[in-house]
Amino acid sequence: MKPDDLDTLFTDLQADFDIEQPKDNHEERFLAKLNKQAITNKPKPKVRKLWLPIISIAASIVLLVSLAIGSNSNSEITGLASVSPEMAKTESFFTATISAELKKLEASSNSKTRLLIKDAMVQLNRLEAEYKILISDLIESGQDQRVIYAMISNFQNRIEVLENTLKQIEHVKALNNNLSEKTL
Secondary structure, rough: OOOOHHHHHHHHHHHOOOEEEOOOOHHHHHHHHHHHHHHOOOOOOOOOOOHHHHHHHHHHHHHHHHHHHHHHHOOOOOHHHHHHHHHHHHHHHHHHHHHHHHHHHHHHOOOOHHHHHHHHHHHHHHHHHHHHHHHHHHHOOOOOOOOOOOOOHHHHHHHHHHHHHHHHHHHHHHHHHHHHHOOO
């Protein structure tokens, strides 16, 4: 449309525009109603799905048990601990870090982050399966350095998955906070 056409359109529609002004003290009355509504409307109790936290805790326990079995120092030491005392410390460090990150993940669990956590657990289980294969490769190869590096990289990947998931959860929380602020 040309500018002249727009001017013509607006002059033709000018009678249809709402040009009414609100009554005096409109803002005060509105705020009073809003405050009254906020006071009388108590938040409804949330219905919690009890099985969701139980499943996430169970998955974490399974992962921790599998890590403990992987670093078990019974008659036959497996994993990085079988290479040297320094590697045993490294494995212990990674295991403790993963455990701490899993606890953070469990603490962040809610209905909006359930799928993120579920996906992270699937990725961690896949990495755990790869680690078990690397343990057998380590035994067969006679402590080949490439296998040791792959095992360390596996631990780093698990920590990275957990850290990225926690970042995504924080992002989801920030988005939810922004949405709730906009709706107020």
